[in-house]
Amino acid sequence: MTETAVTLKKFFETARDGRLTAIKCGRCGNLEIPPKEFCDACGQRDWKPLALSGDGTIASYTIIRVAPTKHAGDAPYAVAVVKLREGVSLFGRIVDIPLDRLAVGMPVRFRPLVIRNETAVGFGPA
Numbered sequence: 078m079t080e081t082a083v084t085l086k087k088f089f090e091t092a093r094d095g096r097l098t099a100i101k102c103g104r105c106g107n108l109e110i111p112p113k114e115f116c117d118a119c120g121q122r123d124w125k126p127l128a129l130s131g132d133g134t135i136a137s138y139t140i141i142r143v144a145p146t147k148h149a150g151d152a153p154y155a156v157a158v159v160k161l162r163e164g165v166s167l168f169g170r171i172v173d174i175p176l177d178r179l180a181v182g183m184p185v186r187f188r189p190l191v192i193r194n195e196t197a198v199g200f201g202p203a
């Protein structure tokens with residue numbers, strides 16, 4: 078068992094319920110999502126959970142036209158790096174936004190996706 082308050086498993090369990098949780102370093106205040114073992118900024122492991130609003134804007138995106146075998150039936154679809162209001166960025170799949178309307182800076186909101194029984198991070202219209 079790890080001492081980390083928010084494990085990757087727990088992150089996806091709460092994400093499945095529609096809640097995004099980041100971890101905040103108790104030493105330097107650095108935010109990380111999804112959770113990791115040690116702080117990138119100061120190398121410590123002193124995490125506190127921090128609930129996120131789920132609101133953000135698209136920082137960059139890519140349209141996947143030839144998907145990995147597992148997701149072949151879903152193509153084309155878009156994946157994006159979303160900068161959340163709290164300042165951390167998270168990678169996820171775009172849902173319910175027409176691909177030709179996607180733009181950097183577009184507001185989006187976190188939405189859990191369950192793809193073949195695995196929880197994944199998605200973002201839909203804000």
Ligand SMILES: [Zn+2]
Binds near residue numbers: 102105106116117119
């Ligand atoms: Zn730190």
